[in-house]
Amino acid sequence: MKSLVLEKKDDITLRDFPAIDREEEVLGSRDIRIKMHTVGICGSDVHYYTHGRIGPFVVKEPMILGHEASGTVIETGSEVTTLSVGDRVCMEPGVPDPNSKATRLGMYNVDPAVRFWATPPVHGILRPTCVHPEAFTFKLPDNVSFAEAAMVEPLAVGVHAATKAKIKPGDIALVIGAGPIGLVTALSALAGGCARVYVADLAEKKLEIAASLSPAITPINVKSQDITEIVKRDTDGWGVDVVFEATGSPKAAAGVFEPLCPGGCVVMIGGQPDPISYDAGAAMIREARVENIFRYAHVFPRCVAMLSSGAIDVKPLITRTFAFEDSVRAFDIAASAPPADVKLQIELPQ
Template structure:
């Protein structure tokens, strides 16, 4: 089974991976076997490639990358009832322990025992097929493409963030960062009811893409504009109701309260590799509510529904598509962080 393998930091190869072949022979009664079609390149995949680790998760042996995926069911277990061979699907990549306390409380995404694709030591799905539980596999409506379906995973982060923010109709929000997660968060905030969403970044091309998504999105290039001045001008000095931090930048994280209104909410999305400075005084005088998110929970069906209805359109975020045979080159390009690209995807042979 040819797979995209991260051999070690800075070294990728497209090769057969016999260990996966052996593992994939077993199909449980409530599992489905899926032929992969489209896989997105996530920032975490690229980080493993360029750094060999993310926090405590270290690549100590070869690992297959990829976790944003769509495909077609080619086999079902004996007890599968909601899916059949031929169904087009997307897959939630984290499988929790059903007996864990976190899972039983409904917080399965923060189950310490969750097995998440392409997070050491669990392999990802840049390979021809995979076996996955029926419970975390979702049938696609006919009007949702494989490419859109592979965007459900990052979109789920944005929807989870908007849910944690408790968006109210007419809220104003600020999204710091116009990368894939920042832009799906902006779309999710609008879908949840925000009247206006400011989006900041350093890359003008990404801001152009952001501004084209909706007339309710106001792009702000922080190299030439002070977003706090823009927000205060537009809100008569009050500030935004919600700030979403989606850069993962310590410098940006230090400023999350500056544009926030009294009683507002900050949602921390971007991963921080090290401890960051936190202005407790600025939070205190606003009685700010601060939420942290880790991946997502209970939102995949909502995301599929919004793509199908047209409530959210992720097509403009897909800026480049590669053949599976060009996977190594695709990651090299992604690692260079081209300013004009938002989401790159890889299509597997069918």
């Protein structure tokens, strides 16, 4: 059973992975066996490929990549009641310890014992089949495609961020970063009630995609435009209600409060390979609220429902699709960060 394996930093192969073959034979009474259909390439997958680590998570032995996935149920455990063979599904990739304090308090995403696909030492999902708990597997409506369903995982980050921001109808937001997470955050902010969302980035092609998503999105090219100057001009000097930092850049974080209004909220989304700093004094004089998010919790069903209803459309973000046999090339392209690409996906043989 071939899988896409990160052997070590800068080394990916498509090969048989016997250990997974053995593990996949075990189906618990409340588990689902799923035939994979579509898997998205995430920035974290690429970062493990190019750097071999993200913060404390270090690739020490071969690891299968991928965690943004959709597929079809091919077998169910004896106690499964909500899913049947043939159901089309997407999967939440993090499985917490149900008995941990974080999980019992409803914060299962920050459970230290959570097992998250493609986070060392847990294998990812770029392989033909997987076994996953029923509780973290979600049936798709007929009008949600496999490609859209594989976007639920990144969309969940944006929806979780918008939820933490406590957006009110008519708010104005700024998203710093027009990558996949920045763009799904912009869409989530609009779905949450924002009247206008600024999206700032260096890449003109990504900003063009951002602007095409909604007339309520205003792009800002930070190469030639000043974020704070534009925001203050358009808001009579007041500022935006919410700033979403979706780059992980120290430079972006340093100025994150400048375009924020008094009493506004900053949501830190971008992953940082190293510690970053921001201006606590600027936060203080605004009485700014700062939220930090780590993945997401309790939002997958909301995301599926919004895709089905048309409240959020992620199709324009899927800019390229590759066959499974071209997975290594797909990762090399993703690692080169083409300015016109947002989300690259891989389709497995059916």
